Amino acid sequence: MSYMESKGIALRNAEKQLSIASTRDKNLALQKVAESIKNNRQEILNANQKDVDISRKNNMTEALIDRLMLDDDRLDGIIEGINTVIKLQDPVWQSNKVWTIENGLTISQMTTPLGVLGIVYESRPNVTVDAFSLALKSGNCIILRGSSSAINSNIALVKAIKEGLQNSPISKEVVQFIEDTNRDLVLDMLNANDYIDLIIPRGGKGLIQFVIQNSTVPTLQTGEGNCHIFVDKSADLNKALDILINAKTQRLGVCNACETLLVHQDIKEKFLPMVYENLKEKIELRGCNNTKTIINIKDALEKDYKEEFLDAILAIKVVNDIDEAIEHVNKYGTKHSEAIITEDLTNANRFQRRVDASTIYVNASTRFTDGSEFGFGAEMGISTQKIHARGPIGLEQLVTYKYLVMGEGQIRK
Missing domain, CATH: 3.40.309.10 (Aldehyde Dehydrogenase; Chain A, domain 2)
Incomplete structure (x- = not known):
């Protein structure tokens, strides 16, 4: 079994539970994750400092180092983002469209999770938590692939997330992280159609174009900002x-x-x-x-x-x-x-x-233009395309829908 297959199987198994989880259980899981990040604060900051030090030695620009860097205030902001997501309405199994057609069939359009999300992103370790929080609240499992420049930060954050989930009703397998920085694994992820329903690239033009051009999994494009x-x-x-x-x-x-x-x-x-x-x-x-x-x-x-x-x-x-x-x-x-x-x-x-x-x-x-500023709690990225979602990608953009049709024996003539 390949590395990606083992991650994918774990996600698909966890999806069965998460897709029907109650709002109470999802919110409790998020609360436990927020507490775990707070309790692991120093370990996370130490890991981030290691990434910052390595990036400076590699001559990364200060503007990009600013994207990478975590401090107490930014970690507090990450925790507050989770708490905001907890307060938001659960987007799953909602309907604002119910109608009855001439033959008496009643049709409802109900929101449902997309399934398993994949996100490929650069530098910013806050994305690790933001993406996880939005995915969980919208009933989606998620696989994360951050950049090598933030590897230590992301490992520490995912460890804290999983520790929080262990103390909740939600399986820790709902989130998977690709620890290996081998770029070939990104290609495996982009072609894991059996295990991933949607890929979201978040980063610069090069990353976004690479994902779009190489993915057989549907993508939700987030764009550069000129x-x-x-x-x-x-x-x-x-x-x-x-x-x-x-x-x-x-x-x-x-x-x-x-x-x-x-x-x-x-x-x-x-x-x-x-x-x-x-x-x-x-x-x-x-x-x-x-x-x-x-x-x-x-x-x-x-x-x-x-x-x-x-x-x-x-x-x-x-x-x-x-x-x-x-x-x-x-x-x-x-x-x-x-x-x-x-x-x-x-x-x-x-x-x-x-x-x-x-x-x-x-x-x-x-x-x-930011999910937290718009009241979404967090965001998966800023979509610049025109289908499905545009602008900050929050909870409402991470669900699809199914039609429920209630009848009394009607048959089509």
């Missing part, structure tokens, strides 16, 4: 500056950080110097020729407008009007999160209707 902020001519410039600084600098290595600033031609002489004075010491600014007539910065090349930097770099472009801004976003964006800063309601509506993205903001930072 996110934009467009400052319209009617914008409150102080408000726009605060939003830009937050969207770009609050955390550099995240998919909902702003990577390109678009500025309306009519306000460039006022707004661009404000941007320069506030960001020049923190961020490398790259601009179009029009931008460079106002502030002395590096050239922005065509490739810069296509880039998810995940770093202290911001591309800037001056546009003639909102239509040019929308055209730029739709050409270079990754359908993740886009924002317009404006006091013109017509332009706000125009931007919302015409920009193709999972999440569109008016007068707010793109940093809010």
Whole structure:
């Protein structure tokens, strides 16, 4: 029996129990896991420090190390995420569609778990717990494959999860983790159709494309984040500056950080110097020729407008009007999160209707595209595709449905 087959059989056996588990039992299991993570806090933090030290020796950028790093506050946030998931409504065996057709048959559309989920992800160890929590509450078993850079952190977190489950009514086999960092096992996972119902890739463009191109298991695509902020001519410039600084600098290595600033031609002489004075010491600014007539910065090349930097770099472009801004976003964006800063309601509506993205903001930072910020407790990732789920993937996106039909002897003529 292969490594993946043994994991898959364990998951399919556990699925039989979990798919019909009560809300009470699932919530109790999550509570025990939260307690176990809290009790194993120091072991988890020590393991994470080992990963951080190795990554620094391997010259990982500080922005990516920030994604990898855990501390007490972040671990508290992970625990709070579990507690939020506990409070959310169980999405399984719910129906808001019941109808009776002409022949007297009553039809109900009922939500059911997807079955077994697989997630392939990079760096961020919080994903280990977030993905598990959402899977369990939605009645799904899960197999986790994190990156080698977070291997020690993930092993410690999965150990704590399983310890918590041992003290609950739910089998510890509902979660499986691929400890071996051999990349061939990822390929085995992507082709384990007998054991996995859905694969979710979460990470950079390279990882996502690798999964999509090599998986025979259906995939739910989460996308890279080349996110934009467009400052319209009617914008409150102080408000726009605060939003830009937050969207770009609050955390550099995240998919909902702003990577390109678009500025309306009519306000460039006022707004661009404000941007320069506030960001020049923190961020490398790259601009179009029009931008460079106002502030002395590096050239922005065509490739810069296509880039998810995940770093202290911001591309800037001056546009003639909102239509040019929308055209730029739709050409270079990754359908993740886009924002317009404006006091013109017509332009706000125009931007919302015409920009193709999972999440569109008016007068707010793109940093809010996050499952916990949206009230989902956690997320599997941000979906940028248009089928089944879009935006933060929470509990409601992790169920499918079946039709229940009640009759009294009807036959079709």
